[in-house]
Amino acid sequence: MTPEEFRAAGHRLIDWIADYRASVDARPVMARTEPGDVKRQLPAHPPVDPEPFDAIVGDLDRIIVPGLSHWQHPQFFGYFPCNGSLASVLGDYVSTGLGVLGLSWQASPALTEVEDVATDWMRQMLGLADGWSGVIQDTASTSTLVALICARERTTAFSATRGGLQAESSPLVVYTSAQSHSSVDKAALLAGFGRANIRVVPHDASHAMRPEMLASAIEADRRAGACPCAIVATAGSTASTAFDPLEAIGGIASEHGVWLHVDAAMAGSAMILPECRHLWHGVERADSLVVNPHKWLGVAFACTLYYMRDPEHLIRVMSTNPSFLQSAADGRVKNFRDWGVPLGRRFRALKLWFLIREQGIAKLQARLRRDLANARWLADQVRAAAGWRLVAPVALQTLCVLHEPAGVDGEALDRHTQAWVARVNRSGAAYLTPAILDGRWMARVSIGVESTERRHVEALWQTLRAEAEAAASTLA
Amino acid sequence: MTPEEFRAAGHRLIDWIADYRASVDARPVMARTEPGDVKRQLPAHPPVDPEPFDAIVGDLDRIIVPGLSHWQHPQFFGYFPCNGSLASVLGDYVSTGLGVLGLSWQASPALTEVEDVATDWMRQMLGLADGWSGVIQDTASTSTLVALICARERTTAFSATRGGLQAESSPLVVYTSAQSHSSVDKAALLAGFGRANIRVVPHDASHAMRPEMLASAIEADRRAGACPCAIVATAGSTASTAFDPLEAIGGIASEHGVWLHVDAAMAGSAMILPECRHLWHGVERADSLVVNPHKWLGVAFACTLYYMRDPEHLIRVMSTNPSFLQSAADGRVKNFRDWGVPLGRRFRALKLWFLIREQGIAKLQARLRRDLANARWLADQVRAAAGWRLVAPVALQTLCVLHEPAGVDGEALDRHTQAWVARVNRSGAAYLTPAILDGRWMARVSIGVESTERRHVEALWQTLRAEAEAAASTLA
Numbered sequence: 006m007t008p009e010e011f012r013a014a015g016h017r018l019i020d021w022i023a024d025y026r027a028s029v030d031a032r033p034v035m036a037r038t039e040p041g042d043v044k045r046q047l048p049a050h051p052p053v054d055p056e057p058f059d060a061i062v063g064d065l066d067r068i069i070v071p072g073l074s075h076w077q078h079p080q081f082f083g084y085f086p087c088n089g090s091l092a093s094v095l096g097d098y099v100s101t102g103l104g105v106l107g108l109s110w111q112a113s114p115a116l117t118e119v120e121d122v123a124t125d126w127m128r129q130m131l132g133l134a135d136g137w138s139g140v141i142q143d144t145a146s147t148s149t150l151v152a153l154i155c156a157r158e159r160t161t162a163f164s165a166t167r168g169g170l171q172a173e174s175s176p177l178v179v180y181t182s183a184q185s186h187s188s189v190d191k192a193a194l195l196a197g198f199g200r201a202n203i204r205v206v207p208h209d210a211s212h213a214m215r216p217e218m219l220a221s222a223i224e225a226d227r228r229a230g231a232c233p234c235a236i237v238a239t240a241g242s243t244a245s246t247a248f249d250p251l252e253a254i255g256g257i258a259s260e261h262g263v264w265l266h267v268d269a270a271m272a273g274s275a276m277i278l279p280e281c282r283h284l285w286h287g288v289e290r291a292d293s294l295v296v297n298p299h300k301w302l303g304v305a306f307a308c309t310l311y312y313m314r315d316p317e318h319l320i321r322v323m324s325t326n327p328s329f330l331q332s333a334a335d336g337r338v339k340n341f342r343d344w345g346v347p348l349g350r351r352f353r354a355l356k357l358w359f360l361i362r363e364q365g366i367a368k369l370q371a372r373l374r375r376d377l378a379n380a381r382w383l384a385d386q387v388r389a390a391a392g393w394r395l396v397a398p399v400a401l402q403t404l405c406v407l408h409e410p411a412g413v414d415g416e417a418l419d420r421h422t423q424a425w426v427a428r429v430n431r432s433g434a435a436y437l438t439p440a441i442l443d444g445r446w447m448a449r450v451s452i453g454v455e456s457t458e459r460r461h462v463e464a465l466w467q468t469l470r471a472e473a474e475a476a477a478s479t480l481a
Numbered sequence: 482m483t484p485e486e487f488r489a490a491g492h493r494l495i496d497w498i499a500d501y502r503a504s505v506d507a508r509p510v511m512a513r514t515e516p517g518d519v520k521r522q523l524p525a526h527p528p529v530d531p532e533p534f535d536a537i538v539g540d541l542d543r544i545i546v547p548g549l550s551h552w553q554h555p556q557f558f559g560y561f562p563c564n565g566s567l568a569s570v571l572g573d574y575v576s577t578g579l580g581v582l583g584l585s586w587q588a589s590p591a592l593t594e595v596e597d598v599a600t601d602w603m604r605q606m607l608g609l610a611d612g613w614s615g616v617i618q619d620t621a622s623t624s625t626l627v628a629l630i631c632a633r634e635r636t637t638a639f640s641a642t643r644g645g646l647q648a649e650s651s652p653l654v655v656y657t658s659a660q661s662h663s664s665v666d667k668a669a670l671l672a673g674f675g676r677a678n679i680r681v682v683p684h685d686a687s688h689a690m691r692p693e694m695l696a697s698a699i700e701a702d703r704r705a706g707a708c709p710c711a712i713v714a715t716a717g718s719t720a721s722t723a724f725d726p727l728e729a730i731g732g733i734a735s736e737h738g739v740w741l742h743v744d745a746a747m748a749g750s751a752m753i754l755p756e757c758r759h760l761w762h763g764v765e766r767a768d769s770l771v772v773n774p775h776k777w778l779g780v781a782f783a784c785t786l787y788y789m790r791d792p793e794h795l796i797r798v799m800s801t802n803p804s805f806l807q808s809a810a811d812g813r814v815k816n817f818r819d820w821g822v823p824l825g826r827r828f829r830a831l832k833l834w835f836l837i838r839e840q841g842i843a844k845l846q847a848r849l850r851r852d853l854a855n856a857r858w859l860a861d862q863v864r865a866a867a868g869w870r871l872v873a874p875v876a877l878q879t880l881c882v883l884h885e886p887a888g889v890d891g892e893a894l895d896r897h898t899q900a901w902v903a904r905v906n907r908s909g910a911a912y913l914t915p916a917i918l919d920g921r922w923m924a925r926v927s928i929g930v931e932s933t934e935r936r937h938v939e940a941l942w943q944t945l946r947a948e949a950e951a952a953a954s955t956l957a
Contacts, residue, residue, distance in 0.1 A: 006567040006839060012499035018571055019491035022578030027484040036590050040813045043594035051602035055841040058568075065575065069831075072591030077580045084588065084805065087825075089580030091482040092534075095494055097577045099541065101781050102498030104553045104565030112560065114512050115548030118519035126527035143619055144823035154671055169675020170647050177647060187801035188824055195630055195798075195822065197673035199645020243805060299825075305577050306827055322671075325663035328917035329560065329719060329925065333903075337516045346671065347620035348664055349563075349775070351782055355545075363482060365531040427809075441804035449805065 014058050021062065025070070026091065029078050030456070033433025036074045043072040074436060079456040082465060083438040085243075085271050086376075086402075086453035090303030096359030097305045100352035107350035109330050110338035117339055120354035126361055127298065127310055130369075131276040134289055138316040140344040141308055141353045145270035146188035148295040148311040149237065151319070151345055153179065153196045155293065156235035156264030158322045165322065170197045177234040178226050180204045182214040182249065184242040186268060202231070211398055212247035212442070214238060220257050227261075235264040240285040241272020244440045244449065245397035245405050248272070248284045255290025267291040270309070274302040275401050278370055278377075284400060298357055301376070301402070301453045302369065305356045311345070319344055376402045376453040379462045383450065386466050396447050404450040405442055408473035410480060417480075419446045425469075425476035434468045490534050497538065501546070502567065505554050506932070509909025512550045519548040550912060555932040558941060559914040561719075561747050562852075562878075562929035566779030572835025573781045576828040583826035585816045587808035593815055596830035602837055603774065603786055606845075607752040610765055614792040616820040617784055617829045621746035622664035624771040624787040625713065627795070627821060629655065629672045631769065632711035632740030634798045641798065646673045653710040654702050656680045658690040658725065660718040662744060678707070687874055688723035688918070690714060696733050703737075711740040716761040717748020720916045720925065721873035721881050724748070724760045731766025743767040746785070750778040751877050754846055754853075760876060774833060777852070777878070777929045778845065781832045787821070795820055852878045852929040855938045859926065862942050872923050880926040881918055884949035886956060893956075895922040901945075901952035910944045 006014070046068045076087050107116035124139030142148045158165055161173055170177070179193045183205050193203050204226070206219045223233045236258055238249040251267060258265035267288055273296030275281040288294060294312040298304040313319055324343040342348045361369075380402040387393045387406055397405040413421055426439045426448050440449045448469070452462060482490070522544045552563050583592035600615030618624045634641055637649055646653070655669045659681050669679050680702070682695045699709045712734055714725040727743060734741035743764055749772030751757040764770060770788040774780040789795055800819040818824045837845075856878040863869045863882055873881040889897055902915045902924050916925045924945070928938060 006571075008499040008503040008567070011502065011567040011571070012495060014568075014571055015495035015499065015574070016492055018574055018578075019488060019495055022575070023484040023488035023491065025578065026487065036587070038590045040586070040590070040810050041594070043591045044598055047595070047598045049598075049601075051606055051837050052841045053843050055844055056838045058839065061835060061838050069591045069595070070579075072594065073579065073581050073589050074587070076582055076589075084582075084584060087580065087582050089577060091484070091487040092490075094577050094580070095482075095487070095490055098491070098494055098574055099498070101565060101570050101573045101577075102494075102501065103546075103549065104563065104570070104781065105549050106552055106560075106563050106782060108560060110516070111512070111550070113549050113552075114514045114516070115519045115545045118517070118548065119523070119545070122520055122523045122525075125525075130527055144825045146823045146825075147623075150822060157673070164675060165670040165673075166676050168652060168677045169670070170645075170673035171649050171652050171678070172675055173647050176644060187803040187806075191799070191801050191822075194641040194645070196671075197633070197641075197646035199640060199648055200642050201644045202647070243803070305580065306582060307823075307825055323667070325667050327663040327719070328922070329914050330663075334516050346626060346667075347622045347783075349620045349622070349783055359537060361527050362532045362537050363534065365528045367529050368531055438805050446804070 017062065026077060029075050030080070032075055032078065034075055034078045034080050034436035035430045035433065036072055038072045043068060077454065077456065079454055079458065079461040080435040080465065081454050082450045082452060083436045085451050086301045087299060087306055088301065088303035088455045089305040090360055090455055092363035093303055093305045093356040093360040096356035100355045103352060105352055107352065108342060108348060109332055109340045111332035111334050113352070116350065116352045116354070117341055119358055120341065121339060123354040123358045123361070124310055127357065128312065130366055131273065131296065132279065132282050133312065136314060137312040139310050139312045140341055142311045142345050143307045144309050145268060145295045145297055146191065147346060148309050149188050149266060149268060150192040150195055151311065152266035152293040153192050153235055155319055155322050156266070157196055159264060159318060160232060160234040163321065175230050175232045176202050177232050178202045178204060179235045179237065180206055180219055180222060180233070181237040182206050182208045182239065184208055184212045184244060184247050185237055185239045186243050186270070189237045189268065212242060212245050214249040214254065216250055216253035216257060219254060223257065223261050223263065233261055233263045235266060237266045237268060240267055240269035240288065241401065243271070244442050246272060246400040246403045248400060250287070251285055251290065252287030255287045259290065265291045267294045270295055270297040271300050272401055274298065274300060275373060277366065278373055281401070301373065303455060304360050308353055308357055316344065372455065379457070379459055380404060380452045382459065383452070383462050383466060396442060402452045406448045406450055410477040413480060421476060421480060422446045422448060425473040428472040428476055429468055432468065432472065435465050493538065502553060505551050506556070508551055508554065510551055510554045510556050510912035511906045511909065512548055514548045519544060553930065553932065555930055555934065555937040556911040556941065557930050558926045558928060559912045561927050562777045563775060563782055564777065564779035564931045565781040566836055566931055568839035569779055569781045569832040569836040572832035576831045579828060581828055583828065584818060584824055585806050585808055586814035587810050589828070592826065592828045592830070593817055595834055596817065597815060599830040599834045599837070600786055603833065604788065606842055607749065607772065608755065608758050609788065612790060613788040615786050615788045616817055618787045618821050619783045620785050621744060621771045621773055622667065623822060624785050625664050625742065625744060626668040626671055627787065628742035628769040629668045629711055631795055631798050632742070633672055635740060635794060636708060636710040639797065651706050651708045652678050653708050654678045654680060655711045655713065656682055656695055656698060656709070657713040658682050658684045658715065660684055660688045660720060660723050661713055661715045662719050662746065665713045665744065688718060688721050690725040690730065692726055692729035692733060695730060699733065699737050699739065709737055709739045711742060713742045713744060716743055716745035716764065717877065719747070720918050722748060722876040722879045724876060726763070727761055727766065728763030731763045735766065741767045743770045746771055746773040747776050748877055750774065750776060751849060753842065754849055757877070777849065779931060780836055784829055784833055792820065848931065855933070855935055856880060856928045858935065859928070859938050859942060872918060878928045882924045882926055886953040889956060897952060897956060898922045898924060901949040904948040904952055905944055908944065908948065911941050
């Protein structure tokens, strides 16, 4: 495709995307496709000859879009808001169009320097101290893996340079809670700790880790000859936005020389609001921290920020320096290939930089405050309605909701919850992803898609009541 | 930014990118910026209020583009071709514009099913057997880490479910050669093997691993009580495109029950040409394989294909199943979150699917054959020119070149090589990244940018001779 063909096709696709975003609210939120429906419509073999661009765009309309759940839909209340804000989308378009890579500073100096500046802008916006260095990673899962590998190497005085983790005599242990994200267990297993060396520290009624139980777990491990290595604390859990008490946990981490990694993937965006920062009080005590601006804040996926206190430690763990990557600038510049797992590096900072500049801090803050107010409004409705209950505190923009028909509890209540949530999703009017909290299924409502206004939350509440009551009527 | 604002700004940026691509050949290939030049022009603090879109685009022209090395420039012969082919760029624009995520099949069914189809199209194009399953990862570095973790878990009968790597009694060992990519060592260290358990198997004069030396290293380790775990073989090395003998290595891997991972990150693209497939003869014996369509083939970065013989094994290592990700379709669908490290997943398959459809196999093959012919032409010139030498076989599109003025050798020759390559790069007329081969610096010429035609390679040869001779004249 020549630049002139790209110009023509690109203009067409810009209109196609603008139209999609402008009309997405008319589609059913959750895909109504069955397994194999999309695949069945695609040729089993690749084409030998070029296809006209028309055919490709036609298939987008005919096959692809009907096979999607629409994350940018104002009635999307599932998982978490993954706002691909349109200014950020354009920043990513520039990155992909330029097609440059940052294997080293020299390979594209502006790529590295804009990343340096934009991650520092975000540090300031989050209210973090000067001492943090930031880098863009792909996801929080990867960042937590990076953090646990760093912790492993610090604890073992860089065993990777010798016989590796397998040569260590006393087992290294990771501490987290049952409310932490599934990626924490996964990262600990991938980093070689083993399930037997993951301690699940009990949490309190608000689903926050109990620091005194953490301290006793660490002390018990020490007495048993194990080696406490890392704590992964959560600032805003996935199920209910619970906040582990970072100040107390940080004190325990310091006392025992244990690495503290804080997972603020979702809730970190809220910290651009000074009134929310008390929720992660103590974050300055962490060794590493992950925040996903590709969630609520609105940066096009993927853009995860990994902040650390000591980048030299990270670099020592991740560094490679083959001859073909060396340049005269080395020693005077950051080479971000040494700040994470991949060598190849997109110009991801552009999509963060575009968003911050096009919105400014004030507009980003206003949007998040709108969402918090919408969540408070819905929480008030739930509290006031007979048969409805919030089963967790509403710390930010996620509600954990139960509809309890008289006389229905236990597993019957689980079945009812799943039935009415499935009705909501099949209706196309809204999309929720239920989850288990305290051993029971609950309807999880995550508010914060950029296009979601109060009227959409009002419509959601109507839908919830209608479908829950319809499902309840089938119980009788 | 509203959809209508996006429409206006998007049209403008499409023109901006088309103009950039159409005129990139007029720019110096390598950035002429000094460390800190870009950063110095950017505000130290984020803006409180929105900035006009004009200001952002103006900064692209004024600050960003002059700070880039231009990977899509027809005179870019550094690193490897990382073609962001414009049809693929548009596929990525659709993905970013749709803003959907594939946390599970249900979260966006078409995302999973197009990835399933497109990776299978590529399997067919590469001439691989039916038995391979493919998935898109971000980079080869990450894929090699995934492969080594899978190998570790197979060898230890899934130690992750127990005490982890740290509970194993006999050390697990990884085998590779000194010509393998720096990501192989890095992956082995991150996976916890430790440097003491990486064996560097000697290579022959063509820089290919010597299978008999591999076999004796494995046998020696067995005798010493260690546990041979994984071999990472390279099909097309970074420095000189050397191919390890996969058929022989695969036989040794089977005999000893050792995992074989094949790194064909760069050269894998060549396997869409049947006449090149003899180079990786034996690849069917591998347990896992990585190919980067985001290099020579032309898919916009990042799009790495990870193929494996046994996806159930991978899934067992990578799987998580928290309640909020469960859906009624589970068990009947692929959930690609269990096929790699990250949970979040872009609709990356679109950029691969767009490229294959817009080009067809025939045009992709024709472009690669053009590049191979250009490399052969340049190799002929080098061989015929007095004082010039190829220091490695030209297997595909990369040449390892030395200019040897009479009486200059050893470290003086290294200084001369680096001096004339630096002159080439500073001239702006071409960009090379030198590397060390057999202990000596050489000029590495990697041909294959989509816009590079024969005339550009002819111009490169003129530049090489002029700058090398100018540098030589300063020696006298």
